[in-house]
Amino acid sequence: MSAKTVDDLLAEGVSGRTVFVRSDLNVPLKDGEVTDDGRIRASLPVLEKLTSAGARVIVAAHLGRPKGQFDPQFSLEPVAHRLSQLTDAPVKGIDSQEPLAGEAAKAAVAELADGDIFMLENIRFDPRETSKEDAERSAFAQELAELTGENGAYVNDAFGAVHRKHASVYDLASRLPAYQGDLVATELEVLQRLTEAPSRPYTVVLGGSKVSDKLAVIENLIPKADALVIGGGMVFTFAKAMGYGIGKSLVEEDKLETVKGFVELAQQHGCRLIFPTDIVMAASFAADAEHEVLPVDELENGKHGDQALGLDIGPESAEAFAAEIAASNTIFWNGPMGVFEMEAFASGTKAVAQALTETGGFSVVGGGDSAAAVRTLGFDESRFGHISTGGGASLEYLEGKELPGITALGA
Ligand SMILES: Nc1ncnc2c1ncn2[C@@H]1O[C@H](COP(=O)(O)OP(=O)(O)OP(=O)(O)O)[C@@H](O)[C@H]1O
Ligand SMILES: O=C(O)[C@H](O)COP(=O)(O)O
DSSP states (O other), X not given: OOOOBHHHHHHHOOTTOEEEEEOOOOOOEETTEESOOHHHHHHHHHHHHHHHTTOEXXXXXXXXXXXXXXXXXXXSHHHHHHHHHHOSSOEEEOOTTSOTTSHHHHHXXXXXXXXXXXXXXXXXXXXXXXXXXXXXXXXXXXXXXXXTOTTOEEEEOOGGGTTSOOTTTTGGGGXXXXXXXXXXXXXXXXXXXXXXXXXSSEEEEEOSSOHHHHHHHHHHHTTTOSEEEEOGGGHHHHHHHTTOOOTTOOOOGGGHHHHHHHHHHHHHHTOEEEOOSEEEEESSSSTTOOEEEEEGGGTTSSTTGGGOEEEEEOHHHHHHHXXXXXXXXXXXXXXXXXXXXXXXXOHHHHHHHHHHHHOSSEXXXXXXXXXXXXXXXXXXXXXXXXXXXXXXXXXXXXXXXXXXXXXXXXX
């Protein structure tokens, strides 16, 4: 069965109807300003399709991981502000302290004119959104559904969140007529190209800091990829497992045995595991920290001994990784190679991004931070095959896992 689309919804007629749209607007913020609005821009086409057809739109999204209650640092206010700059439709929002689907929200929805957008506060301010209890999520979804009144509809366009079994991503689809958003459709189409007979050699480049999440992914990607290139914070769990000193670098102590198993698994499947040979070791986690490049088997033999921490791959590794990418026909990249937010530790990430822009192969960038890195480091987005809005979601898709938000749409 294939999911109904937004075009199906438009064909049914939306003028005067209230449509609840779940988007992924989880964007990086600094000092109350959106620093990369990629996910907001990616959400615009569906919102504009609906508003220009006369729908009254409720947009719901999450920001970060608040603990199920109002917390000003996770307010969607700056996101609503950016959205209102990017769209022609008026964007309204409720007071952040009000219950998400309470009386104030109902009153605000009742005031909407055709073509207006109403943005809910961070959907994760209600603990039922992410609850593991089906009954709690279901009750919350029911309240959200009721906001749309008679003849409401639900569109899931939050690709980056479809791997979450959350009320607004999963349960709401069985409370209202449900439709798949265009962004979700596009993302699925592209990722399908990576899973169904990718043009080989197929190389996966993994980095970032969510080490334990990604270690699980590695196991599942080894049988599928020809080469797996490891950078970022993940390197040090491997380096330690291989018996090297790593100083104060990021490490998952309880995963050392697991990663040793990966080396063997890779051999069995003929997948080459490629590690950095040199690392930028810093005196502390700071933009102006003193740093030096050390070979991977001598990380504790520098100026700061076992107090140093690895914040980027070194130049030799960056060159080798770029060469791997150049020799591949399909490349999937998730997770920065270092702490790219600090200029001194951005070189590895820049080198990988640069190589991706130069490849004649099909390149896909997945991950909130990797996509943000590409843009904030000044790369031209059109030089990449595809920049996915999903991090965990795209990885879980590539692993072949079921994505609750997609299943719920009947796709
Ligand atoms: N060696 C390192 N030590 C500590 N942090 C690192 C290191 N290398 C990269 N990082 C950090 O990793 C973070 C991004 O990691 P993350 O795993 O969240 O990637 P991502 O692309 O956003 O993927 P996802 O969307 O799945 O979360 C960046 O903020 C970066 O500073
Ligand atoms: O940033 C992401 O990958 C998505 O918005 C999902 O966020 P989460 O990992 O907090 O569920």
